[in-house]
Amino acid sequence: MGIQRIESVIYSVDDLDACVRFFTDLGLAPVGKDDERAVFETLIGQTLHLRTGGATEGLPASVEASNNTIREVVWGAGAEEELAGFVAALGADREVTRDAEGVWHTVDETGFGVGLTVAGPAANEPATPREQNVTGQVRRWNQALSSVGAVRPLRMCHVALNIPKAGREEAVAFYVDRLGFIPTDIVKPMGVFMRVPGDADQHNFLLCHRPDKASVNHVSFEVPGFDDVIEGGNHMIEQGWQEARRLGRHTVGSNVFRFVHSPSGGRVELAADMDRVDDTYGPNVHETAPPHHIWTLRTSRDA
């Protein structure tokens, strides 16, 4: 079984109210809030935590100068019986502690917090992307389209962290050797894309060593389709948030993307239609970095 999915992402933030507004606008469901913390849920029950002030005590130290950053990513294992093995591997050379809820905590080679628990139940209801019509394959009869409405992310599908170039092999080996992450695309000048055994996404995790300092890069939220990426991004812009990258489709992973700067640090990505892979895929080793995207939106107004 192994690691199945991202279970939780924990940010520390300076402006809790702004971050609550941001993730509410992004379409996550709020499940709790007080003066120093807020918790949101994706549709499959993963949790995103925002903490400030005293609520950050006990978290691993921030890896960057800013307080607005990811302090821990909690991964969900397939079964309780697996945890002991993972905890033993994690604890070979560092402290691993267990909290009152039974979640194990340690830090990776860079200093990012790593949590480990049992994965929550899989989603009950499948996503229902819009049917598409093309001559020869008509899927949608007598049904006009309208706005997708309020976009609700299905799940956090991947996390990307920036790590220093020095020690990058050890940083990747920590996840591969101790937690069973599977490298899918190794881009030597840029970073290593990995997935967890329980998830077929081309990547669930990226350690990006382009920058020479550690920081949060982005958290990606899967939405059902192309319309949701566009409308979800439009909604964020209408709410006053800043787009970080023009609409496009990635080369590695093939997903359609929009990026928005997050007040919690780094960016968030709305993603759809990522490649799904199995154990026969990769790892693909790239001596030079493939293009970042297959396409991005162009307009004659750019000139």
Ligand SMILES: [Fe+2]
């Ligand atoms: Fe991404």
